[in-house]
Amino acid sequence: MTLDQVTENLKSLKQLGVKVIDFTGGEPLLHKQIDEFASLAKRMGFITTITTNGLLYPKFAERLKGNVDMLHFSLDTADAAKHDKMRGVSCFNHVMKSIEIAKSLNERPDILFTVFEENIEDIKAVYKEICIPNDLILILNPSFEYNQVKTGEGLSQHSLSILKEWGREKNVYINNAFLELRKDGGNQVKSPVCKAASTTIVISPENELILPCYHLGEKSFPIGGELEKVYHSKEAQRLISLEGKLPECQGCTINCYMQPTFSTHVNKYFWKAIPSTFKYNRIKGTWKNLLPMS
Numbered sequence: 001m002t003l004d005q006v007t008e009n010l011k012s013l014k015q016l017g018v019k020v021i022d023f024t025g026g027e028p029l030l031h032k033q034i035d036e037f038a039s040l041a042k043r044m045g046f047i048t049t050i051t052t053n054g055l056l057y058p059k060f061a062e063r064l065k066g067n068v069d070m071l072h073f074s075l076d077t078a079d080a081a082k083h084d085k086m087r088g089v090s091c092f093n094h095v096m097k098s099i100e101i102a103k104s105l106n107e108r109p110d111i112l113f114t115v116f117e118e119n120i121e122d123i124k125a126v127y128k129e130i131c132i133p134n135d136l137i138l139i140l141n142p143s144f145e146y147n148q149v150k151t152g153e154g155l156s157q158h159s160l161s162i163l164k165e166w167g168r169e170k171n172v173y174i175n176n177a178f179l180e181l182r183k184d185g186g187n188q189v190k191s192p193v194c195k196a197a198s199t200t201i202v203i204s205p206e207n208e209l210i211l212p213c214y215h216l217g218e219k220s221f222p223i224g225g226e227l228e229k230v231y232h233s234k235e236a237q238r239l240i241s242l243e244g245k246l247p248e249c250q251g252c253t254i255n256c257y258m259q260p261t262f263s264t265h266v267n268k269y270f271w272k273a274i275p276s277t278f279k280y281n282r283i284k285g286t287w288k289n290l291l292p293m294s
């Protein structure tokens with residue numbers, strides 16, 4: 001992905017009504033110009049977000065400063081060896097270093113904790129030993145199940161209750177709609193809740209539009225400087241209309257798409273998501289950017 005392609009895409013995304021740009025991965029800091037992308041998106045008035053494992057953040061910190069509204073450091077336990085084992089790369093100490101550097105630059109990163117059965121007991125230590133002393137928000141991200149992509153065990157009802165309790169703590173964010181969806185068995189193809197393709201536009205590193213969502217990736221459309229045209233094409237719209245209805249969509253709980261789904265379509269999940277969404281945006285000060293007039 002080149003800076004020219006990103007520039008063209010951001011212009012189109014603006015026209016398509018997009019508000020938030022999530023530079024995501026894998027590891028987004030592997031792209032050498034990620035700081036230029038974030039800076040451009042910010043200048044164009046988007047809310048920006050990046051999640052990193054911290055390995056490359058120290059290198060980019062100065063250049064990213066002020067251009068990432070929601071900067072997330074992935075941390076799944078306060079136990080260094082366990083975290084490195086879970087992530088498959090030695091990055092715990094880099095997260096600690098990244099927190100230090102971000103704070104010295106007056107940035108306020110969040111800790112993104114992906115919750116599995118094997119680390120749910122570790123939330124306490126991450127909250128008390130890392131988030132509280134550094135005044136950081138702890139985002140609890142329940143692991144999601146997906147038929148094609150093996151993402152680990154689903155969370156038990158007991159674990160979902162534990163997460164709900166954590167959501168009451170100061171500076172802890174958990175979207176209760178995620179928990180509710182899991183209790184309901186995830187997306188149901190007969191009555192789909194998922195609005196992945198109509199609320200999120202996924203662009204691959206190869207500059208392709210991926211539909212209906214990245215994880216399913218039924219089809220890729222080369223963008224070639226014409227994102228709006230490609231997005232409005234008959235075939236793209238056909239795939240968008242199949243969001244949540246394909247056989248693989250049964251039971252899906254992929255947070256990345258359910259988050260925008262729940263914030264744009266009024267149903268019981270919308271109301272469940274409201275308190276935590278306001279809590280997070282109030283603390284971060286990003287709520288103003290989400291007003292329709294902004």
Ligand code: SF4
Binds near residue numbers: 187250
């Ligand atoms: S339910 Fe939605 S997010 Fe899940 S696989 Fe289907 S289209 Fe993708």
